[in-house]
Every structure is written in C-alpha cells, then in structure tokens.
Amino acid sequence: MRRLPNGTRLSARIVETEAYEEDDPASHSFRGETPRNAVMFGQAGHLYVYFTYGMHFCMNVVTGRVGAGAAVLLRAAEPLEGLPQMRSMRGREAPQELCSGPANLSRALGVDRRLDGADLVRGREVWIEEGAPEAPGRVVAGPRVGIRVGVDRPWRFRVRGGAFGSPARPRPRVSRSASSGPPTP
DNA sequence: CACACGATTGTCT
DNA sequence: GACAATCGTGTGT
Numbered sequence: 056m057r058r059l060p061n062g063t064r065l066s067a068r069i070v071e072t073e074a075y076e077e078d079d080p081a082s083h084s085f086r087g088e089t090p091r092n093a094v095m096f097g098q099a100g101h102l103y104v105y106f107t108y109g110m111h112f113c114m115n116v117v118t119g120r121v122g123a124g125a126a127v128l129l130r131a132a133e134p135l136e137g138l139p140q141m142r143s144m145r146g147r148e149a150p151q152e153l154c155s156g157p158a159n160l161s162r163a164l165g166v167d168r169r170l171d172g173a174d175l176v177r178g179r180e181v182w183i184e185e186g187a188p189e190a191p192g193r194v195v196a197g198p199r200v201g202i203r204v205g206v207d208r209p210w211r212f213r214v215r216g217g218a219f220g221s222p223a224r225p226r227p228r229v230s231r232s233a234s235s236g237p238p239t240p
Numbered sequence: 241c242a243c244a245c246g247a248t249t250g251t252c253t
Numbered sequence: 254g255a256c257a258a259t260c261g262t263g264t265g266t
Contacts, residue, residue, distance in 0.1 A: 073247070081247070091262060108248050109259030115247085128247055158248050201247055222249085 057164040065137035073199045074210040077124035081205030084124030094172045104171040111158035133219040156221040
C-alpha cells in the first residue's frame with residue numbers, strides 16, 4: 056500500500072519477489088554493512104530502497120534479524136487501486152505494464168530513497184497488508200534475474216498464471232545453450 | 241581523487 | 254539481440 060503526499064492511495068498485490076541474504080554473492084549485504092545498505096541490516100519489516108543504473112529505485116522488504124543483512128526484492132505486482140496515478144507516473148496505459156519489474160514497481164508507487172528505512176508494519180506512507188495466502192502450487196521458484204553471481208540459488212518466486220509479472224529477461228551472459236533449461240517462473 | 245559498474249528499462253535494428 | 258541513459262557507491266591509488 057502507498058499513500059502519496061497528496062493523499063492519493065495506491066495499492067498492488069505482490070506477485071514476484073527475489074530473496075537475498077548476507078552469505079550470498081549477489082546480495083548488497085555480501086560485503087558487509089555500508090551507509091547504502093544499512094537498512095538491510097536493521098529490523099525486519101522495514102523498507103530498503105536503493106538507487107541503481109543512475110536512474111532507477113528498487114524496493115526491498117528487510118526480512119532477517121538485526122545484523123543479518125537479509126531482504127526480499129519486490130519485482131512485480133498487480134495494480135489494484137490508483138491506476139490513473141500509476142499510469143501518470145509510468146507513462147504507460149496497460150495495467151500489466153504498470154508494476155512489472157522492480158524499478159517500474161517503485162516508480163508506479165512513487166517510491167524513492169526518501170522512503171528508505173520506512174516502517175512497513177506501522178508506517179502511513181508505505182506499508183504491507185496481509186492478503187489471502189496463495190495455494191502452495193501457485194508459487195513457482197526459479198533463478199534470480201539480472202545478477203552475475205549467485206545464479207545457482209533459485210530464490211526468485213512468482214505467482215503462477217495471471218498476466219502480471221516482470222519481463223524477466225536475464226541480461227545476455229553467454230548465449231550458448233539457452234533453450235534447454237527449466238522454464239523461468 | 242579516479243574509476244568501473246550495477247538486484248534496470250526502453251528503444252532500435 | 255544490442256545498446257544507451259545516467260550517477261551513487263565501493264574500491265583502489
């Protein structure tokens with residue numbers, strides 16, 4: 056959930072995430088705490104927002120104990136409320152393109168570094184509400200996207216079916232033998 | 241202080 | 254499939 060400074064309420068249902076932890080070469084917390092990733096080492100249930108590629112913000116939910124450096128990256132969601140505002144912020148019309156991808160999701164919800172460290176349990180600017188649990192078979196795990204290391208850990212989770220999700224186009228690494236692996240979630 | 245690069249995206253060929 | 258956009262951050266000198 057998100058409440059903009061002007062009072063507008065936006066909401067979306069999370070459908071795709073990726074897990075990161077300290078003993079994980081792909082994680083921002085892998086090389087220890089720094090000013091940038093400090094929130095990741097803090098209390099669970101808070102928002103870790105980072106800036107990347109000179110133009111994008113991505114959202115994480117801190118999930119570990121204090122000092123653990125674990126978080127879950129929010130990769131995609133299904134827009135529920137505030138679609139007109141999301142369309143305006145994204146410059147796109149199709150609902151399935153509004154919150155598809157970690158940077159797009161942050162943009163659609165108007166989330167940037169100012170919300171780094173926000174309390175997602177008690178906060179009033181951005182927070183998470185518990186929804187109906189997914190049936191176990193409706194969530195599929197697979198390799199994480201956009202990383203060069205830690206690719207062996209199948210810590211990307213996506214709700215099967217539905218039209219919502221990130222484009223999930225892994226950066227072209229080695230273009231040999233691409234079509235024989237398991238389907239990406 | 242210099243420098244390489246990234247938990248990405250959109251556009252073009 | 255390839256590539257530009259764009260800059261904070263971490264590391265090394």
